Amino acid sequence: xxxxxxxxxxxxxxxxxxxxxxxxxxxxxxxxxxxxxxxxxxxxxxxxxxxxxxxxxxxxxxxxxxxxxxxxxxxxxxxxxxxxxxxxxxxxxxxxxxxxxxxxxxxxxxxxxxxxxxxxxxxxxxxx
Numbered sequence: 001x002x003x004x005x006x007x008x009x010x011x012x013x014x015x016x017x018x019x020x021x022x023x024x025x026x027x028x029x030x031x032x033x034x035x036x037x038x039x040x041x042x043x044x045x046x047x048x049x050x051x052x053x054x055x056x057x058x059x060x061x062x063x064x065x066x067x068x069x070x071x072x073x074x075x076x077x078x079x080x081x082x083x084x085x086x087x088x089x090x091x092x093x094x095x096x097x098x099x100x101x102x103x104x105x106x107x108x109x110x111x112x113x114x115x116x117x118x119x120x121x122x123x124x125x126x127x128x
Contacts, residue, residue, distance in 0.1 A: 001081075002108035003101040008120045012127045014087035014094045015062045020127075021085065022056075022065065030126035031119060048118075054080060063087055069100075071111075078104045 010017055020026040022039035027047070037045040043056050051071055058066035064087070068080035084099040103111060 002103045002105055004108050004112045006098045006115055008096050009092055010127050011093040014089050017094050018062045018087050030123050074104055
């Protein structure tokens with residue numbers, strides 16, 4: 001299994017970023033694709049036209065989101081990966097730390113660039 005960490009700074013508060021991540025409408029707006037998110041512990045989500053699916057396993061409002069996460073590219077017998085997002089208030093807004101663990105071997109580089117290209121770049125544009 002593989003893992004990586006990405007840190008990104010956003011010019012909005014942790015609460016705004018945290019709530020946007022869990023809100024189906026806002027999430028869909030900033031990724032410019034579909035998002036169906038049940039925003040509670042054990043709530044399921046389906047994103048990017050069924051490409052990403054999973055379940056939220058821990059929530060600390062405004063501070064942390066932990067999710068079981070997989071894509072249609074995971075081998076069928078592969079367990080879900082773990083996505084951990086932490087939101088830290090800083091002078092500039094929010095320091096978002098994304099830890100993505102238990103990724104099938106050979107796929108981490110693809111997902112790392114995917115987070116940057118399909119999430120963080122459009123989120124920067126969306127949140128200004």
